[in-house]
Amino acid sequence: MYAVALAGCSSPGTAVERAPVAWGEAVDVSRRFVLQENDEVITVSPSVQFDPRGGFLVADGPEGQVRRYGEGGELLWKAGARGGGPGEFSNVQNVLRLRSGEIFAADFQGRFTVFDSAAGQVVSTIQSPLSFVEDLQTLSDSTLLISGILDGDPAAPRLHVWNVRNNRITRSFFAPFPRSRNEVAATIAGWAKASVRGDTVAAIFALSDSVHLFTTAGKPVRSIPLPSTLFRRVGTTVPSDGADPRRRAAWLSSFDYVADVFWTREGDLLVPYQSIVPDGAYTREWHLLRLGRTGEGRLEMRSVPRLLAVNPRTDHLYFVAPGAEAENEWVLARLR
Amino acid sequence: MGTRPIALIGGLVLSIAACAGTPEAALLKPGSTIPAVWRDSTSAGGGPTLFWVFRTNDCLTCQNLDYQVRRVQRRFGGRLHFVAVHVGSPRDESIPRAYLRERRVRAELRTVSSAEMRRVLPDGAIPAIYLADGALIRWHTRLADDPEKVALRLDHALNELAAPARAKAADSANLAP
Numbered sequence: 001m002y003a004v005a006l007a008g009c010s011s012p013g014t015a016v017e018r019a020p021v022a023w024g025e026a027v028d029v030s031r032r033f034v035l036q037e038n039d040e041v042i043t044v045s046p047s048v049q050f051d052p053r054g055g056f057l058v059a060d061g062p063e064g065q066v067r068r069y070g071e072g073g074e075l076l077w078k079a080g081a082r083g084g085g086p087g088e089f090s091n092v093q094n095v096l097r098l099r100s101g102e103i104f105a106a107d108f109q110g111r112f113t114v115f116d117s118a119a120g121q122v123v124s125t126i127q128s129p130l131s132f133v134e135d136l137q138t139l140s141d142s143t144l145l146i147s148g149i150l151d152g153d154p155a156a157p158r159l160h161v162w163n164v165r166n167n168r169i170t171r172s173f174f175a176p177f178p179r180s181r182n183e184v185a186a187t188i189a190g191w192a193k194a195s196v197r198g199d200t201v202a203a204i205f206a207l208s209d210s211v212h213l214f215t216t217a218g219k220p221v222r223s224i225p226l227p228s229t230l231f232r233r234v235g236t237t238v239p240s241d242g243a244d245p246r247r248r249a250a251w252l253s254s255f256d257y258v259a260d261v262f263w264t265r266e267g268d269l270l271v272p273y274q275s276i277v278p279d280g281a282y283t284r285e286w287h288l289l290r291l292g293r294t295g296e297g298r299l300e301m302r303s304v305p306r307l308l309a310v311n312p313r314t315d316h317l318y319f320v321a322p323g324a325e326a327e328n329e330w331v332l333a334r335l336r
Numbered sequence: 337m338g339t340r341p342i343a344l345i346g347g348l349v350l351s352i353a354a355c356a357g358t359p360e361a362a363l364l365k366p367g368s369t370i371p372a373v374w375r376d377s378t379s380a381g382g383g384p385t386l387f388w389v390f391r392t393n394d395c396l397t398c399q400n401l402d403y404q405v406r407r408v409q410r411r412f413g414g415r416l417h418f419v420a421v422h423v424g425s426p427r428d429e430s431i432p433r434a435y436l437r438e439r440r441v442r443a444e445l446r447t448v449s450s451a452e453m454r455r456v457l458p459d460g461a462i463p464a465i466y467l468a469d470g471a472l473i474r475w476h477t478r479l480a481d482d483p484e485k486v487a488l489r490l491d492h493a494l495n496e497l498a499a500p501a502r503a504k505a506a507d508s509a510n511l512a513p
Contacts, residue, residue, distance in 0.1 A: 039410050044440055062403060062439065082403050091398065245392045245428055281395040281435035326440055 020230065020302045023322065027301075030268065031332040032153065032321050036075040041067065043328035048309040049096045049136070056309070059095040059105060064088060066105045066115070073330070079120040080105065080113070087113060087122040094136040098164060106133045110148060112167075121232040122256075126167045130160065135190040139216055143170070145201065147192040158192035159203060161218070176205035184238045189257050197263040197312065204258045204271065207234050209268055211261055211291070216309030224269075227228070227297030228289055231273055232256045246278075253278040259286070262310035267293050270317075272307045299335065362460050368473045373448045374421055375471070383469070384497040385417040390442065390463040391450075392424035397433035401463050401479055402439040404490060409441060410421040411491075415498040418443035423453045423462060465490070469497055 035043050035058075044062040055070040066084035069075055082090050091108040098104050102109045103115040110130035114123040130148035137145040145164045150172060157172035169305065173195075180186035188204040196202075200221065201214040209231055213221040214258055234255040239247045253276040262270040269291050277283040286306045290299035305319040321329035364371070374387055386408060394400045411419060420443040422432040429447050436443060450459075457464075467475040467490075475493035477486045 042406060042410060044406070044438075063404070064404075243393075245396060245431060247425070248396070249431075277434075279430040279434070281431050282436060283434045283438065289346055325437065 018227070018297045018300055020300045023112070025303050026336055027304075027317075027319075027333045028336055029331045029333045033073040033330055033332070035069055035073045035330065037328060038075070041065065041075060041078055044325065046308065046327055047094050049094065050309060050311060051097055053101075055095065057095045057103070059092045059098060061091040061093060061108070066092060066094055066103060068103075068117075068273055077117065077120060079103070079115045086125055087109075087115070089113070093133050096136050096138060099138070099141045100164075104136065104144070104164070106136050106146065108133055115129075124249040128162075128167075129169070130256070132190060135193045136333065137194055137196045139196060145194055145196060145216075147194060149190070152188060152272055154190060158205070159194055159214075159218070161216075162204055172216050173214060174203050174205075174212060176208050176212070180205075180207050180234075182207070182234045182236055182238065185234045185255070187250075193260045194264050195261045195269075196266065202261045202263060202269055204261045206257045207255075207257075208258065209233055211271060224293075224295040226258070226271060226289055227291050227295060228273075228300055229286070230300065230302065232275075233290075249276065249278045249280075249282070252276045254280065256287075260307070262307070263312050264290075264310065265315045268298060269293065270307065270310055305331070310313075337346065350421055364457060364466065364473055364476065366472075366474055366476070369470055370466075372466050373378060373456065374419065374446065375450050383417060384415070384494075385419060385468045387419050387421055387466040388441075388463070389421040389423065389453075389457065390432070391459075392422065392428045392431050394463050395431050398510060399463070399479060401465055401477075402435075402441060404437065404465060404477075404486060405441050405443070407487070408490065408494060412494055412498050416494070420445045421453075422447045423450055425449065467497055 022329060037043065042063065044060055047059045049057045051068055055068060055076065058067045060068060063079045063192050065078055067075060068077040070237040075112045079087060080092060080287040089107045093106050093108050095103060095105040101117055103117045105113045109210045110128040112126040112128055115280045116123050129151050130146065131152060133148035135147040139145050139161060142163055143286055144164060145161045146162045147158050147161065150156045150160065154177045155175065159169040159172065159174040160169045163170050164314055174192060177186055186207050192203060193208050194201050194203045199216050201216055203214060209226045210223040212223045215221060239251045241255050242248050257274050259274045261274040264270060273287050277285055287309055288301045288304050293299055305322050307317060309318045315334060317333045319333055320327050320330050321331045371473060388401060388405050389401055420432060424447060426447050432445055436445065457488060461478055463479045465477050466473050474497060477490060
């Protein structure tokens with residue numbers, strides 16, 4: 001396990017910024033659909049992964065549920081509930097299908113649950129040494145890439161290679177916290193996300209205005225500054241009266257957060273970033289950047305629906321539907 | 337992806353405003369009358385009502401009872417009146433409105449100032465859920481209560497309150513948590 005210092009990895013000056021493009025000019029929507037709901041299922045805040053067997057896997061943190069949906073949004077399977085018992089979650093963050101066919105779900109507190117995908121029964125529960133778990137990606141037949149804080153140390157590496165055969169971390173890398181400009185903000189918005197394409201991992205940290213590339217072995221390749229003049233970096237100050245909701249919201253809305261990263265089929269990177277709306281309950285406004293692998297800006301869209309998932313084989317994008325009241329209405333789209 | 341509400345947050349770095357020096361009211365309990373500051377919100381027919389009481393800051397953390405309210409709304413829907421009692425300033429009302437929308441809870445929103453609320457409910461008892469039948473509180477729970485027991489007890493209380501054939505003279509003591 002080793003940490004990667006990011007100093008010197010960036011190549012400033014390579015970014016080429018472009019003027020923002022409107023949603024309607026850049027996106028072709030081919031289908032709008034609704035995730036099925038019933039007396040036991042309601043979609044509140046979905047994290048989405050493609051299911052290799054078709055359709056989607058969704059983790060819904062506020063509901064403590066993991067679900068499988070068909071391509072048209074039909075509910076095929078569900079498991080989990082809020083709680084602390086077997087098969088229950090305090091805040092389930094992500095879910096994927098293991099190569100064995102079982103469903104692997106990760107709680108924010110680092111508790112992993114493996115479900116039998118047919119009956120939805122709990123196969124095993126594993127308490128990992130991680131917390132603040134945010135993301136899961138498949139690396140190989142026996143390994144996953146998991147983001148989280150190891151042993152409670154925010155300065156430690158955030159991406160961990162997890163062996164599903166022996167339930168151990170075999171390697172860790174990407175330590176962005178020590179280089180953050182504002183430790184309070186980086187504690188609050190301390191998520192790391194990653195996306196894997198072949199032997200390359202693209203990683204983001206919420207308050208880092210770059211995408212960081214690594215080999216799947218954790219060796220740093222380089223960092224690409226986000227090609228945006230509109231992304232607002234966090235400042236170094238913290239409000240003195242943070243208990244006041246208005247002052248706190250004003251501060252949290254004064255900078256932007258990198259939300260995620262996705263590869264396209266051609267090897268471009270899609271990077272959603274978000275702003276906080278000051279008068280909302282931390283309501284977010286979403287923006288989207290597309291950049292080439294060498295960092296050139298290809299597209300920036302502001303105030304767009306939230307990008308949920310990208311199919312790297314087809315380049316289909318799944319967004320929350322424009323104007324949707326809740327995140328249970330999605331659209332299937334492509335970038336022009 | 338990127339969904340974690342920005343502050344899981346509030347709780348990590350920012351303390352909730354303390355109410356030191358203010359005498360705190362006794363906890364409302366089964367048999368108590370609904371506080372006057374909530375009463376305007378009671379459904380016109382005096383039927384069963386769920387009051388979900390929370391502060392502005394509770395909308396900005398994950399420490400709330402929205403899961404239980406959403407669950408009850410799915411199960412009991414139109415048989416219950418839902419009131420979200422927001423403890424805070426009217427100028428901050430956009431925050432609970434956005435919170436209710438994002439958490440997919442449909443409820444009448446009523447804002448009560450912290451000073452008013454402190455006369456009827458200690459700050460430490462919030463967030464909380466109160467079930468009322470007419471003018472009387474019949475059951476309550478707090479966030480601090482054992483969550484695994486809350487759901488069972490809440491459902492039992494709701495079945496007593498909201499079931500169409502419920503006994504009119506049900507003894508409130510039977511619904512105590």
